[in-house]
Amino acid sequence: MNDNEKYFFDVNGYLTIRNALSREQISALNVQIDRQIASHETPNQPQVAFNNVLGWRGAMIDLIDNPRVVPYLDALLGPPPYADAGRGPFFRLDHTYLTVLRPDAPDAGAPVLHGGNTPFDPGQFYHVSEGTIYNGLVVVAYNLTDVNEGDGGFGCVPGSHKANFRIPGDWNDLRKPNPIARAVGGPAGTAVVFTEALSHGTLPWHGHHERRTIFFKFNTYCSAFGATYLDEMTSSWQDLSDRQRAILEAPNSRGLGRRRQAVLTHR
Numbered sequence: 001m002n003d004n005e006k007y008f009f010d011v012n013g014y015l016t017i018r019n020a021l022s023r024e025q026i027s028a029l030n031v032q033i034d035r036q037i038a039s040h041e042t043p044n045q046p047q048v049a050f051n052n053v054l055g056w057r058g059a060m061i062d063l064i065d066n067p068r069v070v071p072y073l074d075a076l077l078g079p080p081p082y083a084d085a086g087r088g089p090f091f092r093l094d095h096t097y098l099t100v101l102r103p104d105a106p107d108a109g110a111p112v113l114h115g116g117n118t119p120f121d122p123g124q125f126y127h128v129s130e131g132t133i134y135n136g137l138v139v140v141a142y143n144l145t146d147v148n149e150g151d152g153g154f155g156c157v158p159g160s161h162k163a164n165f166r167i168p169g170d171w172n173d174l175r176k177p178n179p180i181a182r183a184v185g186g187p188a189g190t191a192v193v194f195t196e197a198l199s200h201g202t203l204p205w206h207g208h209h210e211r212r213t214i215f216f217k218f219n220t221y222c223s224a225f226g227a228t229y230l231d232e233m234t235s236s237w238q239d240l241s242d243r244q245r246a247i248l249e250a251p252n253s254r255g256l257g258r259r260r261q262a263v264l265t266h267r
Contacts, residue, residue, distance in 0.1 A: 001075040009076070010128065013161035013198035014184060020068045020191035021142060028059035030144055033100065033212060046105035053214060054096045054230060057239065063216050064093055064244045069140055072193055077220045078132040087254040093247050094137065094219040095226040101153070101202075101211040109153075109202025111174045113181070116199040117163045123225050124196040126161040137196035137217055137225050144212035147185030151207035154192055155181045160199035167199055174201050224251045 001009070009015050021029070036056070041048055054060050070089075077091035101108045115124060124136040147153045157167065157180050171178055183203055184192050194200060196217070205211055219225055229250040234240060240248070 001072055005072075006075065006133070009193075010133070012158040013126065014156060014158070014192060014194035015072075016184065016186050017068060017072065017191040017193060018186060019189050020066065020140075021144075021189040023189070025059055025062065026144055026188050029142075029214065030212065032056050032058055032060070033098065033144070037100070046102050047108035048100040048102075049097065051097045052095070052233075053098050054093070054216075055233060057237070060096070060214075061239060061244070063096075063140075063142070063214070064247050065241070066140075066191075069191055069193070073138065073140075073218055076133050076135050076138050076193070076195070077218060078134050079221075081130070081132070083254075088221075089243070089247055090221045090254060091138075091218045091247065092221055092249055092251065093230055094217050094224060095230070096214070096216050098212070098214045100213075101205040101207075103205070103208050103210070105205045107175065108205060111202055111204070113155075113157065113167055113172050113174060113199045113201045115196055116157075116160045116167060117197055118166050121197075123223070126195045126197040135195045135197070135220070136223065137219055139192075139194050139196055140216045140218065141192040141194070142214040142216070143186055143188055143190045143192070144214065145207075145209055146187045147190075147211060148207065149183070149185065151185060151211070152183060152203035152205045153207075153211050153213070154184050154200065155203035156184060156194065156198050156200040158182055158198075161195050161197040163199070174203050219251075221249075221254050222251050 005015055037048055073091045079090035127134045155174050174181055230248045231250055234248055
């Protein structure tokens with residue numbers, strides 16, 4: 001992150017990365033989604049959601065350590081001040097999912113704002129100490145279709161990751177006119193990176209096309225949000241690099257001998 005990006009994130013709680021995915025990646029990921037929808041969908045649903053999309057493998061694997069995004073994760077999920085760089089990476093992939101919103105789906109998604117600095121949640125926080133940013137959960141949301149101005153989709157309250165008061169109840173519902181929420185979009189291939197401590201949700205979708213969004217949620221090296229760890233699911237996969245396996249490790253201190261036997265043996 002450069003100084004402008006760091007300042008923007010500190011003030012707003014999110015930033016966008018254009019061209020975080022190549023055209024080839026967007027195409028491959030959409031093909032995977034098409035196949036899953038054809039296999040599992042009930043027709044005419046306003047929303048389709050899939051959990052644990054890393055399990056589809058293929059193009060999803062590259063999102064574990066996407067080089068366009070990794071520098072931001074390094075900056076936002078800061079290592080401890082005593083850390084030896086060789087012990088990294090100091091972030092881990094916690095869980096994954098995706099959502100598909102159909103045209104004119106005003107009630108789909110998560111229309112109620114959630115997150116926010118107040119009340120404090122130890123799993124979702126934002127803190128800066130001596131120039132280093134620390135977070136609980138950090139989200140990378142990839143747009144696989146264009147999200148244009150006026151379409152809706154991801155919405156947030158900029159700066160709410162540092163708010164000292166709860167959002168008033170009459171501003172919680174994004175289906176109603178909201179004076180403080182901001183839509184954050186971008187063309188296909190854009191990644192919206194935000195701290196889960198930011199108050200966020202889904203604005204009514206008014207686009208004339210599907211909104212397809214993949215969510216990869218990362219945590220600091222020693223913390224977990226999900227109830228299971230991805231190294232258990234992936235230990236036998238042969239298509240992972242050593243760095244990807246390190247990012248999939250269960251929470252630990254990243255010290256010597258840290259990796260579990262199930263991972264070491266690629267069971």
